[in-house]
Amino acid sequence: MSRLALCALIPALLAPALALSGAPAGRAAPPAPIQSDGLPDLDDETSRTIFFAVLEGLYADGADNDTVDVILRLDPRNGYPELFVYACPICMPAYDAFRVYRQRAEFFNRKSRTDTFGAGLPADVRAQFTAPDRDTRWKALNVLVEGYVQERLAGMRLTEAEQREWRQRMEEGRKKGMSYLIQYQGEQPGVLYPGMKACALCDAANEACEKL
Structure with a gap:
């Protein structure tokens, strides 16, 4: 199968996992921010790269399901x-990448009946994700x-010019994310993201670019 044909199949392959891992039964997804043009799609290079x-x-890493469930937890x-x-x-x-991973299937015809590759996240990392305070989980x-x-x-x-372009893309994404936060x-003080001063993922993506 050609690379082009494989890329064309990706949306169909991901759709079942995304559908299974949506909002809990009886609860609709939260509305997009008022100033948003809609939720981000996976049809641009930046989104696909992060995904x-x-x-x-x-x-x-072979991340375990219990840790992934904590990461995906809804308030x-x-x-x-x-x-x-x-x-x-x-x-x-x-x-969405965490959601798709959580719905992964076992590899076909493997004696070990495994569904991932690595041995799992280190014990200290798993412990951080189970910490009672959100800031510790946020930092992890x-x-x-x-x-x-x-x-x-x-x-x-990436070339130096491409690195600069990616830094700009990630910074623009952080600005949007922070505007939503x-x-x-402001809409629901103390209810929506109380005490959160920054976006963990935005900071992570921008810090990754700075280390290129």
């Missing part, structure tokens, strides 16, 4: 992800995703 960086990293007060800024153009591709997510994005970008062998906190 596949995170998905590949999770498979390579019961409002239905928004606890650690991801809803509608943020950097957060949403990463969030920042470090994890920064490594995934940095490895993906490094593998692209500020809007949410």
